[in-house]
Amino acid sequence: MDLWFTESDMKTYGLVFKIKKTLYVGKSKYQTVAVFETVDMGRLLVLDGLVMSCEYDEFAYHEMIAHVPLYTHPSPENVLIIGGGDGGTVREVVKHDIVKSVDLVEIDEEVIKVTKEYLPILGSAFDSPKLNIHIGDGIEYVKDTDKRYDVIIVDGSDPVGPAVGLFSESFYRDCYERLKEDGIMVAQTETPYDVNLRVHVPQIYKNIRKVFPDTRMYIANVACYPSGMWSFAFATKKYDPIKDFQGVRYEKDGFKLKYYNDQIHKACFILPNFVRDFIDG
Amino acid sequence: MDLWFTESDMKTYGLVFKIKKTLYVGKSKYQTVAVFETVDMGRLLVLDGLVMSCEYDEFAYHEMIAHVPLYTHPSPENVLIIGGGDGGTVREVVKHDIVKSVDLVEIDEEVIKVTKEYLPILGSAFDSPKLNIHIGDGIEYVKDTDKRYDVIIVDGSDPVGPAVGLFSESFYRDCYERLKEDGIMVAQTETPYDVNLRVHVPQIYKNIRKVFPDTRMYIANVACYPSGMWSFAFATKKYDPIKDFQGVRYEKDGFKLKYYNDQIHKACFILPNFVRDFIDG
Missing domain, CATH: 2.30.140.10 (Spermidine synthase, tetramerisation domain)
Structure with missing residues (x-):
């Protein structure tokens, strides 16, 4: 069969x-x-x-959503992950010694439970002592919390169903407010290449750019997503991903990664013309 | 239906x-x-x-197979295209004023006929005065011809069926011999990411590296190919794609391209760790 x-x-x-x-x-x-x-x-x-x-290619997405902001910010001690219930982003974030605490806000407890049971490769860091798991709505969390973060990673699902609010201007504004004055937000921003799904992308960038002074797209190749091209918004108050790349820390850490490296950190911001025109046009 | x-x-x-x-x-x-x-x-x-x-994304493949070698070689006057019967590579190559003559060796006349009739976007340059079309086997052609080329582009189909010989060491050796002493060969080398198709890739690089003193992989994102990641071998006798990038000519030409640009020219050689390990491991 x-x-x-x-x-x-x-x-x-x-x-x-x-x-x-x-x-x-x-x-x-x-x-x-x-x-x-x-x-x-x-x-x-x-x-x-x-x-x-x-499991075949989750490393591409999770390494790229985590290490690009963490190797740009000079001291990303406090990290907030919105969504990310499959644990892959947590796994990459807690690798960094410099990260002291990670708050994960996942709306659906079942995703964490199922990942723990069936996808141990993804869920391997759920027991990290740095991690605090909050079951709840990420949109409410960033509205209400008093905490301030160095890095916020928005690792939600697609802009249909429960995650649609994670692509709104008001949500991005709340993220901006919850970041310290030198904070960085990175968000998954769908595919700019798939003929059907790319329709969401220009509006997502308009929404982020109303809030952050500097927002760039970077891309990674993920085989299990249609078109193979996935994008992320790098939205920053102060640090530049190229000029402020933390090369010394990267060398010292020496993680064994499958996708990300110091050259990819810079190359991922180079966009084909049609992608640049699509979000800026 | x-x-x-x-x-x-x-x-x-x-x-x-x-x-x-x-x-x-x-x-x-x-x-x-x-x-x-x-x-x-x-x-x-x-x-x-x-x-x-x-038609949706052929520009990605054809711009990348053509402009990367043509904007590395300082005077690519004579170009040979092996395969390429759909015309897309020809279309990109003849855009360059510096290119004086293009030989296209396609084994299957039907592909050219069908493209001309049904895919005019691809077949738009078949009437270029620079172009000489040879219907025949590319493998025989590079064995027999007395001509010497600045750039050879191997734009064959997959290593199954009629194109399998286009991935052999002896074919690459004949290409090497038909290049001038500062020539460049670029060849499409399948996907290093698709779980089923990637199996061919390490052997292809071994074959090319037995012949050329310097061979690097570069990649492009093509939505209509599985995994979205396509690779090309840049095999060169002398010129370095980064150091010898012909930026002045690129600026002067000012082509309106959809994928390739001066930054992509360099970024496309930056490989994720798993790809680098796959071909070098």
């Missing part, structure tokens, strides 16, 4: 994965959570029919 | 395209040639069930 997974929002173009086994399907308060065993790309975490992470 | 196209070599993971209409299917002497009208990505050229070019 051949079982193929296709994303629920696939209109005219997209990826399909051959599946060996359905490991888990459950309905949480917010969404349908599923884990599939693919034939040769490891396990796939799927929320409401959309691929969140695939 | 819903019609979806999937590639014939898709084993466990790959892309699907929703099709509006089949415009052409025919059997040439070498392969099955087909053109589909997709719903919103323009037309798709398919050889033996494998996507060659899609």
Whole structure:
């Protein structure tokens, strides 16, 4: 029997994965959570029919959303992660000795539970002593908290369903307010290349740019996302990702990473013309 | 009625395209040639069930295979294209005033005919006065010709079927011999990211490196190829793509390109760790 997974929002173009086994399907308060065993790309975490992470290439997304801001800020001691319930971003952030505390605000407790049980590669850092997990709405959290952060990482799902508010101007404004005066926000900002999904991207950048004085896009290649090109917004009050790259710390840490390196840190900000025109046009 | 196209070599993971209409299917002497009208990505050229070019994003592949060598060599007057029957590479190469003559060696006349009729965006430069079309086997051509080239571009299809010899050491050696003493060869070298297709890549680099003193990989993001990451070998006798970048000529030409720019010229050589390890490991 051949079982193929296709994303629920696939209109005219997209990826399909051959599946060996359905490991888990459950309905949480917010969404349908599923884990599939693919034939040769490891396990796939799927929320409401959309691929969140695939064991084969999750390192690309998670290394790039974490290390680009953390190797730009000279002392990222306090980090806030909004979303990120699959644990991949936490895993990369807690690697940094300089990071003293990480707050993770995930709306859906089920995602954490399912990841812990079925995706240990992703969930390996949930027991870090630096980590505080808050189950709740990230939008409410940044509105209400008194804490101030060096780095905020917005690792939400797509701008449909529970995560739609994570792409609004008011949310980005609250993030701005919760950052220290030299803080950096990085947010996943969908794909600028997929013919159907790219429609969201220009408005996301307009929203962030109304709030932050300097916002740039950087990109990473993620095989399990349609078109293979994924983008992130680097929104900063002060530090420049190129000029302020923390090369000495990067060398000293010497992490064994699969995607990110010191040259990628700079090259990822170089955009093909059509992408630049798409967000700036 | 819903019609979806999937590639014939898709084993466990790959892309699907929703099709509006089949415009052409025919059997040439070498392969099955087909053109589909997709719903919103323009037309798709398919050889033996494998996507060659899609109107939506063919610029990424063709700009990157042409402009990277042409903006490295200081005077690329004579260019040889092996394969390239869809015309996209020719279109980019003849844009350069400095290029005086282009030899295109395509084994399958049908590909050129079908492109001219159904894919005019790709076939727009077939009537260039600089262009000489040779219908024949590229492998035989580089063995026999007395001509010497500044730049050879190997724009063949995948290492299955008629194009398999375009990835062999002996073919690369003949290309080396047909280059002038400061010549550059660029070849498409498949995807290093797709879980099924990447298997070919390390051997291709071993083959090229037995012949050329300096061979580097560069990458481009092509949405219609699985994983979205496509690679090219830059094999050179003398010039360095970074140090010898012809910035003055690039500025003067001022082409309106959709993917390639002066910063991409350098950034495309920066590889994620897993890609570097894959070809060098």
